[in-house]
Amino acid sequence: MSVATGAYAISFGALAVAAGLSIAQTCALSLLLFSGASQFALVGILAGGPAGGAAAVATSTLLGVRNMLYGLQVSRMLDVRGPRRLAAAQLTIDESTAVGIAQPEAAAARYGFWATGLGIYALWNLMTLVGALVGDAIGDPRTYGLDAAAAAAFTALLWPRLKSADAFAIAAVAALVAVLLAPHAPAGVPVLVAAAAALIAGFWRRAHHDPAPPHHWAGEGNRDAVGEDRS
Amino acid sequence: MSAWATVLLASALAYVLKLLGHVVPSRWLDGERTGRVTSALPIALLAALVGVQTLTDASGRVVLDARAAAVAVAIVALVLRAPFIVVVVLAAAVAAGLRAVGMA
Numbered sequence: 001m002s003v004a005t006g007a008y009a010i011s012f013g014a015l016a017v018a019a020g021l022s023i024a025q026t027c028a029l030s031l032l033l034f035s036g037a038s039q040f041a042l043v044g045i046l047a048g049g050p051a052g053g054a055a056a057v058a059t060s061t062l063l064g065v066r067n068m069l070y071g072l073q074v075s076r077m078l079d080v081r082g083p084r085r086l087a088a089a090q091l092t093i094d095e096s097t098a099v100g101i102a103q104p105e106a107a108a109a110r111y112g113f114w115a116t117g118l119g120i121y122a123l124w125n126l127m128t129l130v131g132a133l134v135g136d137a138i139g140d141p142r143t144y145g146l147d148a149a150a151a152a153a154f155t156a157l158l159w160p161r162l163k164s165a166d167a168f169a170i171a172a173v174a175a176l177v178a179v180l181l182a183p184h185a186p187a188g189v190p191v192l193v194a195a196a197a198a199l200i201a202g203f204w205r206r207a208h209h210d211p212a213p214p215h216h217w218a219g220e221g222n223r224d225a226v227g228e229d230r231s
Numbered sequence: 232m233s234a235w236a237t238v239l240l241a242s243a244l245a246y247v248l249k250l251l252g253h254v255v256p257s258r259w260l261d262g263e264r265t266g267r268v269t270s271a272l273p274i275a276l277l278a279a280l281v282g283v284q285t286l287t288d289a290s291g292r293v294v295l296d297a298r299a300a301a302v303a304v305a306i307v308a309l310v311l312r313a314p315f316i317v318v319v320v321l322a323a324a325v326a327a328g329l330r331a332v333g334m335a
Contacts, residue, residue: 007316025238032242035249037273042241044280046234048289053232057241063276064245066269071252072260089250145326148301151284152322155302158277159309167274174275175282182283182291190291191283195275202271 005095005120006127012039013131015150018141019047023132030128034121035093037157038063041191044150048187055188062195070097077101077109091117166202174198297326297334 009030016026021043029039038060045056071092077100078088091113100113138144162168178194185193232240252260285302288294301322308318 004315007314007319011316011319021234021238025234028238029242032239033245035245037277038241038245041276041280042237044284046237050232050234053234053237057232057237057244059276059280060241061244061248063273064248065272067245068248068252069260069266069269071249072255072257075253076257085253086250089253090246092249092252142330143327145297145301145323145328145330147284148298148326149319149323151281151298151302152305152319153315154277154280154284155305156309156315156318158274158281161270161274161277167271170271170274171278174278178279179282179286179293182287183293185291187291191276191279194279194282195272198275198278199268199271202275203267 002119002123005123008036009124009127010131010134011149011153012036012043013128013133014135014138015040015047015131015141015146015153016043016128017132017135018146018150019043020050021046023129023136026132026135027125027129030125033060034090034124035064035067036124040150040153040157044154045188045191047147047150052187055186055192059188059191059195062192067092070094073097073101074113077106077113088113088117091121093117093120095120166206169205170198170202173201297329300329301326 012030013026016029016039017023021029026043029042033039033042041063042056042060045052045059071089074088074092074097075085078085080088096113096117099116100109103109103112135141135146141147158171162171174194174197176194177197178190181190181193281302285298286293286295288296304325305318305322308321313321
């Protein structure tokens with residue numbers, strides 16, 4: 001897991017600098033935002049031009065909504081107050097939550113959460129800096145295919161989530177609508193509109209067809225959350 | 232919005248969401264509908280990002296270039312269960328290679 005996290009952070013650092021952020025801004029994102037998919041989305045949209053700032057913030061924030069549900073699980077697990085609660089909130093991401101709730105005993109769950117969260121936080125920030133320095137050194141990102149690397153990174157983030165026909169349908173509608181809208185809307189906006197359209201279409205379809213399975217964290221979802229799926 | 236404002240605003244909002252999960256009463260977030268929206272939201276957003284980043288240029292026009300070839304190779308790598316870094320580096324190499332030989 002640590003190798004995967006390190007590699008992922010290096011790609012983020014390089015792509016953020018390629019998108020036009022400074023090294024300091026890139027590192028600030030990893031220190032303060034600390035949620036991988038949101039960070040990738042933010043710099044991916046900023047790469048289309050600084051005018052996409054508002055849409056970039058909106059997309060990043062919507063991708064962070066699931067951390068709120070993780071927070072619910074983690075707060076039950078940790079039962080902490082005060083400054084430690086504030087720290088626990090910052091460390092509430094896919095991996096730390098998944099490792100914590102995978103433990104059968106309360107003490108192991110707490111240890112799993114803190115060890116994973118702190119370990120990833122340190123590694124994520126160190127490797128972001130390395131990636132930013134590399135990105136800064138290599139010049140024009142297109143020569144090295146970094147724009148394609150960004151598209152591939154989003155594909156790799158999406159991949160483990162395409163586990164059902166519903167998920168696949170939502171993804172297909174979202175991608176199609178975003179591409180069709182792109183020539184007619186400012187940078188970043190097609191992504192938001194397409195996601196909204198796909199969610200509405202997905203839930204309409206489900207409401208008129210089969211009943212929903214229960215939403216849960218345990219079981220096979222956990223392995224992906226730890227091994228492939230990142231915040 | 233300046234780059235710093237974008238960075239700091241996105242960070243503040245991300246933290247507010249994380250903290251809300253820790254402090255609001257659990258019944259506010261525990262519904263089945265909430266869970267469904269929360270798991271579908273990243274799928275829709277990431278798929279839209281894949282579409283835009285792969286198939287449109289800086290002005291929003293639909294183009295088929297080295298990036299589409301790179302993402303196709305990335306998908307093959309994902310089907311073969313390649314790790315994240317292999318997928319990303321392979322995609323970059325494909326795009327860089329195609330551009331170096333003037334094919335895209």
